[in-house]
Amino acid sequence: MIRTPLRPLARILRARERGENPDDIEAENRRRRHEEIQARAHRRAEGRLLLMAGLFAMAFATVGVRMGALASSQPTEPRAEVLSAQIMSQRADITDRRGRVVATNLLTHSVYAHPHQMVDPLGAARGLARIFPDLDEERLTRDFTGERKFMWIKRKISPEQMQAVHDLGEPGLLFGPREMRVYPNGDLAAHILGGSGFGNEGVNSAEVIGIAGVEKAFDAWLRDPANEGAPLALSIDLTTQQAMEDVLYSGMRLMNAKGATGILMEVKTGEILAMASLPDFDPNDRPRPLLKGDPSDSPLFNRAVQGQYELGSTFKIFPVAQALDLGLINPSSGINAQAPMRIGRFLINDFHNYGRELSATDVIVKSSNVATVRIAQMIGVERQKDFLEKLGLFVPTTIEMVEAPTGQPLVPQRWPAVTSATVSFGHGLAASPLHLAAAYATIANNGRRVTPTLVHGRQRPEGEQVLSPRAAAMSVDMLRQVVTRGTARGADVPGYEVAGKTGTADKPRASGGYYKNKVIATFASVFPASDPEYVLIVALDEPSTQTAGGGESRTAGTTAVPVAAEVIRRIAPLLGLEPKTDENLPSIAPRFEPRVEPGEPGEIKLVANQ
Known part of the structure; x- marks a missing residue:
């Protein structure tokens, strides 16, 4: 932009020749300049107001259209999505020859801690030791009051334990959803099934992998999406x-x-x-292997x-x-x-x-x-x-x-x-x-x-x-x-x-x-x-x-x-x-006749006929 001088030389000379005051020329030019500046500012303000009005109109129109779409659509349950790297956790069931489930998956939760977000680390350690008796309160206290930013508490917990941890009210204790492998029949066919554990895991999911038995032998097959979740049918009854x-x-x-x-x-x-x-053993709580001694002394040993x-x-x-x-x-x-x-x-x-x-x-x-x-x-x-x-x-x-x-x-x-x-x-x-x-x-x-x-x-x-x-x-x-x-x-x-x-x-x-x-x-x-x-x-x-x-x-x-x-x-x-x-089979006394005797709950003893 070319600025007009306030005191143009030609006009000043002419004004002096006519006996006029040159300052009037300067005042007139200054007035005109101010008017132009004000006009430009007014135009800019009007443009901004028009732009803001257009944006607000578009926003209200978008909200209105979305509200109309939601009002006219059928309600559905929301689905949570994990934005982190996907971890494959779905694992096919294992059944016996008659289709009865011997290994399946159960949705559960893990609990982990962000010690730097804790309000009462000592109270959290005390509460967790009460909920999980296998945890050491003193060690938890050291971890919670130290320099750690993250630590696992339990990689799988029951709904009752989850509620108990939630009731502690500690913002530094967090939960993550995951699947866990469950063996509904306990120790039945334990050595055949073997057991499973967690492979790649994050706070929101974990990969279930086989660690022994058929769970390990068929690990890739059980995790293969191409099988579309078809169960593995074992020959056992x-x-x-x-x-x-x-x-x-x-x-x-x-x-x-x-x-x-x-x-x-x-x-x-x-x-x-x-x-x-x-x-x-119970594959739901698989014991640790023996590191020394006779391998057959371990319940994990498959005779x-x-x-x-x-x-x-x-x-x-x-x-x-x-x-x-x-x-x-x-x-x-x-x-x-x-x-x-x-x-x-x-x-x-x-x-x-x-x-x-x-x-x-x-x-x-x-x-x-x-x-x-x-x-x-x-x-x-x-x-x-x-x-x-x-x-x-x-x-x-x-x-x-x-x-x-x-x-x-x-x-x-x-x-x-x-x-x-x-x-x-x-x-x-x-x-x-x-x-x-x-x-x-x-x-x-x-x-x-x-x-x-x-x-x-x-x-x-x-x-x-x-x-x-x-x-x-x-x-x-x-x-x-x-x-x-x-x-x-x-x-x-x-x-x-x-x-x-x-x-x-x-x-x-x-x-x-x-x-x-x-x-x-x-x-x-x-x-x-x-x-x-x-x-x-x-x-x-x-x-x-x-x-x-x-x-x-x-x-x-x-x-x-x-x-x-x-x-x-x-x-x-x-x-x-x-x-x-x-x-006549009942008339022939068997060498052993099973009957329940006092002892361990549900124990069946073979008692010799004398």
Whole structure:
């Protein structure tokens, strides 16, 4: 803008020539300048007022339109959105074979603290220690009065605990929504499920991840959105699992055992209907693992899958079945049972003196070590190893559990004659009870290899034909005679044609050698023998029971067998098996009769009939 001078020289000179006052010219120019300034200010003010009026009009119009839209729309529940990085927290349910939920998700809250926002840190510490007894009040006080800006208090709390914390009225205590994994059946099937924990987590959400069992093995599948929340259907049956655990727990207590395990498997499919390991735990409150000592002392230890045991005489059916298959013997073949038997500098004896000769059937029925070794010698080392390998006894099982690879059988590096002999009657090779279940299922399945699984209804390729159907059928018949007239007569549950083999193996010392008074007692069974449908394994760790004469017995026939018999009595009706005889079952007194006695709430004890 060009400013007009207040005293223009030309006009001043002319004014002086005419005798006029030059100051009047200056005054006139100053007046005009002020008028122009005022005019410009007036125009600017009018423009601003018009702009503000337009903005207010637009704002009121927007509010009016929005109010009209809300008034005409249907009401809906508001949804909260987390603006922070998304954390995938949805996890599919796990069910049993009948669709009953064994693991699901529950909406809960976490509680955390901003100590710098607290009004009364000492009162907050005192209140939290009262609500959560496992928290240390002194430590909370130090944390709340220190330099920390954030700290977790509890990563998951119940609604009652949330209300109690809220009632403290402390603005520095805050809540965050999240999902948690819940196991509604408590410790039922705990080792199968394993448990879960939190992975990536923030104050408003947390990622639930599997940390053991099928939760870990199927972690990616359970969190995959592509599955659209479809549940994972396990092969177990909750009712059968509960019955097995109840009987197994009572039997363990009655037999004074350190631990116990049981496996029930379908012969045709390999699907596991029940699998228990005791002692167990509650996956809702999974204990910490042991950092030293014997792993089997921890309730987290899965004896069925991770346990590596010499399974004793339950192995004797393997060389006999192989010899039948190879045509080396038949059920009535005479086998030299003269004891003791010397192999190098080692002597092999029998529990009893069985005379000079036993039929091949009686080798199994009477459980002769010496005669079993004679049969293994007929087979030869290489063929024996090849057969055991085909049964899956040299590698970990492929069961869908993260613990499966840790169940690597302990197989001898060298296989001299004495090793071949001891392995034939279940010593020198350590495998898990699940290995034993799969091997017995293979024999019961007309000799076709069975692979155990925990997934229901999954199509899998047919297994290898390990044994001829004829040899397999003869082997099952021998196992049936063990129950009807041999070492497992206590397992002859009327109507269910139980066939099986006992095994009592001394426990090895960590320092070498064997304990004299500690054993693993096992009963491996198949039922019904005429058309095998199920395999049941029951094993007790360090059992001991009083005999009728006041002595002490640790053999499988007096410990594992009666427990297995009670398991069959309880679960056979649950499986829909009808007794195959017309006997009056109630008139036959069972060896064990479950009844509730004073003690722990809900505890079921197996009480021996005298």
